Amino acid sequence: MKKILLLGAGRSSGALINYLLENANADNYILRVGDRSLEFANDKTRNHPKAQPFSFDVENIEQREKEISTADIIISLLPPALHILAAKDCLKFRKNLVTASYISPELLAMDDDVKNLGLLFLNECGLDPGIDHMSAVEIIHRLKQQGAEIKSFKSYTGGLVAPESNDNPWGYKFTWNPRNVIVAGQGTASYIKNGKYHYIPYNRLFSEITRIEIDGYGKYDGYANRDSLAYRNHYGIENIPTLIRGTLRNEGYCSAWQVFVTLGITDDTFDVADVENLTYSQFVEAFIPASVFGTTLEERIARLCNIDPDGPAMEKIRFTGILDDKKIGLKKATPAQILQHLLEQKWVLKANDKDMIVMQHQFEFSVEGHAKILSSSLVVKGDDTVQTAMAKTVGLPLGIASRLILNGTIQVSGVHIPVLEGIYKPILKELMKMGIRFVEVEKNNG
């Protein structure tokens, strides 16, 4: 019997483990699930006869080597910086590896060795990165086969709350690593539009938004991701005049978040002084210059950030509790950690809440002299707070890829992301069976 080794059984592993266990009998494998917390591994595998949960310490070389050397394929859900430990052992013991994380330069440097051994280290095989790559490249390859000239590619993804569970003014609840939401966008975003490069510094990122409409789900705010330009190479569209990638949030989220950015309270690089004794309102007050007049904190924020003191952005700010005279209750924290601590109490996915993943690709192209527009949209809702849309869309591509590598359907070697037909085609096919399918609408342009 074959053996799949899953390293890490945290937040996003539930859907992946379920999928792999459901197919364990048919494919005749056992699933070993190792986590620092044996409890996590036990909880997720629920005494399934094909599951072997165990306590795993990635720093324990002996254990790591024993586990990897006796497995047939390894899925790493370890923190991104630790994948390299698994990767080195996979090389040593000649095992395939699958992750949902961005390829690190260190991992990419292994490409020749991995190729020479006929192995596959498949990365960026979750949602974003992951499904975004596969679904976009599938269309790009199809359009190219039709002889189309692609003029514009815009792609937006958001991990949101489903409309029926949307009961807070932000339209947002945490479904993945909260820290990543708090520090999102720091740096400078870059994209290309009509052949011209565009840059948006963090200080203006959430005020320069694009309105995106998803049929049947309404309008969303899209803010630009940091790294759109790199995707020209990844997707083989080096000379495309327009390429923008962005993140979706509910309407109004971005203009309220811009207030936090302008205040400066998303900074994660220094510890706030005397945080033990501060209230949230005192913390915010410390970021407002004395020269900004106003009798209330709300008035001063409104004046500093140039928003309506009675408008929807201020309503969102007020909802967070950050204007309250309530002790923060942390001993040591950066501004970003304070904000996260607060929002983790407010942006909670409740027992009956459902999350929702939205992804939309927009293409402009011309074929045989005809200008066309193609939009391809994906909406996935979660079942509950464990089988979230986020867990499904991150976990299923990982699980599917692992099965397809194990059963020989995917036969590629090297260090890769899923942009080769031999990789994305069978994965997308299986994802469709699992209900993860894009809806395409093609129109004439103008």
Place this chain on the structure above:
Amino acid sequence: MKKILLLGAGRSSGALINYLLENANADNYILRVGDRSLEFANDKTRNHPKAQPFSFDVENIEQREKEISTADIIISLLPPALHILAAKDCLKFRKNLVTASYISPELLAMDDDVKNLGLLFLNECGLDPGIDHMSAVEIIHRLKQQGAEIKSFKSYTGGLVAPESNDNPWGYKFTWNPRNVIVAGQGTASYIKNGKYHYIPYNRLFSEITRIEIDGYGKYDGYANRDSLAYRNHYGIENIPTLIRGTLRNEGYCSAWQVFVTLGITDDTFDVADVENLTYSQFVEAFIPASVFGTTLEERIARLCNIDPDGPAMEKIRFTGILDDKKIGLKKATPAQILQHLLEQKWVLKANDKDMIVMQHQFEFSVEGHAKILSSSLVVKGDDTVQTAMAKTVGLPLGIASRLILNGTIQVSGVHIPVLEGIYKPILKELMKMGIRFVEVEKNNG
């Protein structure tokens, strides 16, 4: 005969080398000057009979150990990250060490070992950090001895161009590492005022300025330094209600620099795409959102940054040449590198130009029931483009400290900054002899 070993003979070493050579006969030492460039070392020592210039490679362990083991004291002007190499050898061979750089955590960790061997590693002994520490703490100790209660300490320092050499609209020319000027202030500035903490994020740093007047020299803009709060411990004024440290620039500099910050072109973390083919104006245009209207680039900048298109800030921007249709001429560069490349052509200290260092400490205190204000100001002008005020005020404290350690006047052991009376008192005394003296004005407050 004793031997002083100077490691590094770059930009700021001229005044230091001159000072040490002038005193070499009286104190009976020779000065060995090692630099990666033998030419630099030769140029600066000009065949002085007490000077021994040599080619020095800090990574050459054998050479480094030989030099350090045979010297009596080591002055390191190496890049800050390399001090630790010299420090380790100083510990091994039991030698004293002097630097003008901030103490690194690695260096501070050597404190016990240094103390046990009766050695002194004296750091932050240049201008800022250096003279700022010594002059401030001298007053703080004096006020404390008078039984004064210090309520407020504000301190501003600027490396500027002398009024007679000020022939550009910024009132600024480079006299030290240009990169540090371009990326100055990135992060969040923190200070305390009337017992309340204040934070200024980088996106607003250059718009929240304080006007500082220096008698006989006019008004300057002061913007807040990152790290004011740490100085409460450094200076033994843990409970002071107001402590602000800042940097001085000529009037109007900051509001013009704020335009670069708002545009986003001081970012040093990503490479601008296709920079080879860009003109400066195209580079700037890429940072302006399409939603900002205006028939000219100047109009669009003015609208985005909320400045007068015909005002003094725009005059400064225009002067830099960044609005010109001229090729940048770099192959690979971050926005900050492009800006530096441009300003290095514009902010040049010309042959007959003089630079000027300005430092001002402002104290508010009460003694025997009387509220008082004390200001202490230093103005130092350069002699020429080599014996700059910057080179003198960085180099002389280093040179003086080294002589005083060598001749036993300073007898302190451990890893230190110059805030102990036994260190700062004799150095300040010698600095006065060299014309580096503060002017104090004390008044009743209100």
